[in-house]
Structures are given as structure tokens and as C-alpha cells.
Amino acid sequence: MSSTIRRQDMPHYYRIVGAIYVNSRKEITPELSLNDNPIGSYLDPSRALDIVSPKDLELVEQAIRARLASR
Numbered sequence: 001m002s003s004t005i006r007r008q009d010m011p012h013y014y015r016i017v018g019a020i021y022v023n024s025r026k027e028i029t030p031e032l033s034l035n036d037n038p039i040g041s042y043l044d045p046s047r048a049l050d051i052v053s054p055k056d057l058e059l060v061e062q063a064i065r066a067r068l069a070s071r
Contacts, residue, residue, distance in 0.1 A: 019043050 020041045021034045049060045 014040060014042070017043065017048075019048065 016035055020043060021037060022039045022041060023032070023034065023037060049056075049063070051057050051060055
């Protein structure tokens with residue numbers, strides 16, 4: 001069975017990625033879970049760098065050096 005809905009017409013879904021948390025200082029307590037924050041923010045995947053290994057960090061450093069050299 002094929003879909004009759006275009007991808008562009010489907011609803012948008014978001015997930016927690018742990019890159020940005022938005023809280024006021026007075027909300028931060030030892031009991032606070034930052035994952036429960038009702039305020040979201042959008043991080044464009046083309047501008048995001050996921051660093052989970054030393055190799056990832058090397059790639060980010062190379063990208064930063066290349067960006068600075070092109071200025």
C-alpha cells in the first residue's frame with residue numbers, strides 16, 4: 001500500500017537531542033529534569049554537530065579551522 005500524503009504535508013515531529021535547554025534560573029532545582037521542559041527550540045540539523053567520540057571532535061575542529069581560514 002502506498003501513501004497518498006506528500007511528505008511536505010505530514011505533521012512535523014521533534015525529539016529531545018540534549019543540545020539546548022531553556023529554563024529560567026529560578027526553575028533550576030535539584031529535582032528538576034531538564035527533559036521535562038515544555039519550552040522547545042529548533043536546531044537546524046545542517047548547523048548541528050554531534051560530538052560523541054574523539055574522532056567527532058577532530059572533525060569539528062577541522063570544520064572550525066576551515067571556516068576561519070575562509071574568512
